[in-house]
Amino acid sequence: MKVNNVSLERVVGRIDQLPTNELVEIAFAGRSNVGKSSLINTLISRKALARTSGQPGKTQTINFYNVEDKVYFVDLPGYGYAKVSKKERDRWGNFIETYIKSSKQLKLILLLVDIRHKPSEQDKMMYNWILYLGYTPLVVATKMDKLKRSQIQKHIKILKEELNATKDTVFIPFSSHTKQGKEELWGQIDAHIEVSL
Numbered sequence: 229m230k231v232n233n234v235s236l237e238r239v240v241g242r243i244d245q246l247p248t249n250e251l252v253e254i255a256f257a258g259r260s261n262v263g264k265s266s267l268i269n270t271l272i273s274r275k276a277l278a279r280t281s282g283q284p285g286k287t288q289t290i291n292f293y294n295v296e297d298k299v300y301f302v303d304l305p306g307y308g309y310a311k312v313s314k315k316e317r318d319r320w321g322n323f324i325e326t327y328i329k330s331s332k333q334l335k336l337i338l339l340l341v342d343i344r345h346k347p348s349e350q351d352k353m354m355y356n357w358i359l360y361l362g363y364t365p366l367v368v369a370t371k372m373d374k375l376k377r378s379q380i381q382k383h384i385k386i387l388k389e390e391l392n393a394t395k396d397t398v399f400i401p402f403s404s405h406t407k408q409g410k411e412e413l414w415g416q417i418d419a420h421i422e423v424s425l
């Protein structure tokens with residue numbers, strides 16, 4: 229998709245504020261600091277529409293970006309931020325869960341994991357949970373610029389093994405610094421949007 233028009237249309241902090249809309253939705257999930265907001269900025273070719281930060285826990289609301297009046301990119305708050313209380317974590321879990329379960333327009337969930345590290349227990353839970361809800365997550369292995377080119381396939385293999393990934397789960401190495409993986413990712417997103425339009 230060629231992106232000219234995009235805006236942050238809705239910031240949702242409570243379940244009862246979730247939109248009932250017509251546009252298709254694509255959600256971006258993953259642990260705090262993995263690069264969700266940066267990925268959205270890269271896809272829409274904006275430097276900083278989605279707020280990013282070196283401090284984990286930047287995105288705490290569910291943010292709906294209207295892209296070309298065709299699709300919402302849904303930036304989810306990150307999980308696994310150690311400094312957050314259990315109560316907050318539970319609230320997060322309920323919030324995300326309610327959104328994913330209740331959205332009628334959600335067509336694709338991108339699960340972001342850091343290409344350098346083994347997935348955390350929460351990453352594994354999230355992966356399995358997305359499958360359980362009937363979606364096949366598209367796994368984006370972020371921050372590939374931090375690895376040597378020769379290491380990338382090895383790390384993708386480790387991620388597949390550790391997540392015990394299904395055959396039809398697609399893995400895309402990505403960097404929002406070098407923009408590697410951007411075209412491939414758009415290819416996947418366009419394909420999902422097309423079948424749903």
Ligand SMILES: Nc1nc2c(ncn2[C@@H]2O[C@H](COP(=O)(O)OP(=O)(O)OP(=O)(O)O)[C@@H](O)[C@H]2O)c(=O)[nH]1
Pocket residue numbers: 258259260261262263264265266267279280281282283284285286287288304305306307370371372373374402403404405406
């Ligand atoms: N080297 C490198 N750093 C990245 C990349 N993507 C994001 N970062 C950095 O990682 C940090 C976190 O990025 P964000 O995009 O804010 O992460 P997030 O997943 O939205 O974080 P929360 O909103 O806290 O859930 C920032 O300092 C980014 O500059 C990447 O591809 N390569």
Ligand SMILES: [Mg+2]
Pocket residue numbers: 264265266279280286287303
């Ligand atoms: Mg964020």
